[in-house]
Amino acid sequence: MTLAVGLPEQLAVRTVPVRTPEDLLARLPHSSVLAWVRHGEGLVGWGEAARVAVPPGEDRFTWARQWLTALFDAATVDDPLRVPGSGPVAFGSFSFDPRSGDSVLIVPRTVLGRRDGQAWYTTIGERPDPLTLLRPPAPPAAVRWADGDVTAPRHMRAVAAAVRRIRAGHLSKVVLARDLLAVADEPIDSRILLRRLADRFPSCYTFACAGLVGATPELLVRRMGGQVESLVLAGTIARGSDSDSSAASTLFASAKDREEHSYAADMVRAALAPLCRDLTVPAEPEILRLSNLIHLATPVRGRLEEDRSVLDVVGALHPTPAVGGTPTDTALDLIRELEAMDRGRYAGPVGWIDARGDGEWGIALRCAQVEGPRARLYAGGGIVAGSDPAAELEETQTKLRAMQYAIEG
Numbered sequence: 001m002t003l004a005v006g007l008p009e010q011l012a013v014r015t016v017p018v019r020t021p022e023d024l025l026a027r028l029p030h031s032s033v034l035a036w037v038r039h040g041e042g043l044v045g046w047g048e049a050a051r052v053a054v055p056p057g058e059d060r061f062t063w064a065r066q067w068l069t070a071l072f073d074a075a076t077v078d079d080p081l082r083v084p085g086s087g088p089v090a091f092g093s094f095s096f097d098p099r100s101g102d103s104v105l106i107v108p109r110t111v112l113g114r115r116d117g118q119a120w121y122t123t124i125g126e127r128p129d130p131l132t133l134l135r136p137p138a139p140p141a142a143v144r145w146a147d148g149d150v151t152a153p154r155h156m157r158a159v160a161a162a163v164r165r166i167r168a169g170h171l172s173k174v175v176l177a178r179d180l181l182a183v184a185d186e187p188i189d190s191r192i193l194l195r196r197l198a199d200r201f202p203s204c205y206t207f208a209c210a211g212l213v214g215a216t217p218e219l220l221v222r223r224m225g226g227q228v229e230s231l232v233l234a235g236t237i238a239r240g241s242d243s244d245s246s247a248a249s250t251l252f253a254s255a256k257d258r259e260e261h262s263y264a265a266d267m268v269r270a271a272l273a274p275l276c277r278d279l280t281v282p283a284e285p286e287i288l289r290l291s292n293l294i295h296l297a298t299p300v301r302g303r304l305e306e307d308r309s310v311l312d313v314v315g316a317l318h319p320t321p322a323v324g325g326t327p328t329d330t331a332l333d334l335i336r337e338l339e340a341m342d343r344g345r346y347a348g349p350v351g352w353i354d355a356r357g358d359g360e361w362g363i364a365l366r367c368a369q370v371e372g373p374r375a376r377l378y379a380g381g382g383i384v385a386g387s388d389p390a391a392e393l394e395e396t397q398t399k400l401r402a403m404q405y406a407i408e409g
C-alpha cells in the first residue's frame with residue numbers, strides 16, 4: 001500500500017508487554033521479514049500495515065520523516081510501555097545514491113521487541129497473528145556463484161584509476177565496491193540467513209528490510225531520547241593465522257588505514273557538531289574485532305540540541321566517507337563513473353524509527369539483496385593514495401565471505 005503525504009490511513013496500534021521471548025528470530029513466520037537484532041535484542045516485524053516507496057532526492061530522509069509523522073500522528077496508539085521501539089515503528093532501507101529510487105519504509109502489522117530484559121508485542125489492526133514457535137526453514141540448496149557487474153579484474157582496474165585520481169589531487173578518499181551473484185535451486189529464505197549471521201556475528205546488527213539482508217558492524221546513528229551515538233568504521237585487516245594482537249597492531253600502525261579512518265571520523269564529528277552538545281569523539285580510534293576481520297572504530301556520542309528525529313540525523317550523516325569518500329560530492333561522482341554498478345540499497349542507511357523519533361540506523365554492509373532464488377552480494381573498501389588494487393580486492397573477498405557463509409553455511 002502506498003499512502004500519499006497528507007492522506008494518512010488511521011492505524012490502530014496496540015503494544016502489550018510479553019514474557020521475554022528467548023529468541024526473536026525463531027518467531028518469524030515467513031521469509032518476508034523485517035529485523036534489527038544484536039546480541040539477541042532488538043525488533044523483528046512482519047506483515048505490512050503501510051509501505052511507501054520514498055522518492056529519490058537529497059531530501060528523501062525529510063520526505064520519509066514527514067510521511068511517517070503524518071501516519072503516526074493520525075494513529076490511535078495504546079502503548080503502556082513507551083520505551084524506544086514500543087508503539088508503532090517503521091523499518092526502512094534507503095538507497096546509497098540520492099538519485100536512486102530504491103528507498104522504502106515499511107510499517108509492520110506485527111512487531112516483537114526486546115531490550116534490557118523487557119519484551120513487548122505490538123500489533124496494528126484487528127486480528128494479530130498468534131505468537132507461535134515455528135519449524136525452522138530449509139537452508140538454500142545447490143548454490144551456484146557467478147560474477148556480478150563488477151568482476152575482480154574490473155574492480156582492480158577501478159581501484160588503480162581511483163588511486164591515480166587521488167594522487168592527481170582530485171579527491172582524498174573514495175570507497176569502491178563490487179558485487180557477486182548467488183543462485184539457489186529454490187527461493188532463499190531470509191530467516192536462514194538471519195539466523196546464521198546473528199549466530200556468527202553477535203556484535204553486529206543483523207538486519208532485514210524488503211529483501212536486503214545482512215549483518216553490519218557499523219552504527220550510523222542510534223537516538224534514544226536526547227542521546228545520540230554512532231560507531232564510525234574505516235580501516236580493515238583480515239583476522240588471519242597471525243595472533244590477533246599482531247594483526248590489530250599492524251592495523252593500528254598503518255598510516256594508510258589511519259588516514260582512511262580519519263576522513264570518516266572527521267566528517268561524522270563535523271556533521272554532528274551543529275546538532276549536538278557534549279559531543280565526544282576520541283582522538284584515536286579503537287580496535288573492533290569481528291569473527292572474520294578487524295576494523296578501526298571511533299565511538300561518537302552527544303546530546304541533541306533540539307528535538308530531531310533519528311531520520312533527521314541519518315540525513316545529516318549519509319553518506320559518510322566510510323562508504324562514500326572525501327570530498328563527498330567528488331567521491332559520489334567518481335563512484336558513479338568507476339564502479340559501473342547500481343549499489344541499490346547497499347551502503348545506504350537501514351534501521352527503524354518509532355513515533356517518538358527514537359531509532360537505530362546502521363550502514364547496510366555485509367549484505368545481499370535477496371529475490372527469490374537469487375542473491376546479489378556487495379562489498380567495498382576505502383581507497384586512498386597508498387591503496388594497492390590486489391590488497392583491495394582481497395579485502396572485498398574477506399568482507400563478502402560473511403554473506404557467502406550466510407547463504408551456504
Ligand SMILES: C=C(O[C@@H]1C=C(C(=O)O)C=C[C@H]1O)C(=O)O
Binds near residue numbers: 295378382383
Ligand atoms: C564498504 C564496506 O565497509 C566499509 C569500509 C571499510 C574500509 O574501507 O576499511 C571498513 C568498514 C566499513 O565502513 C563494506 O563492507 O562493503
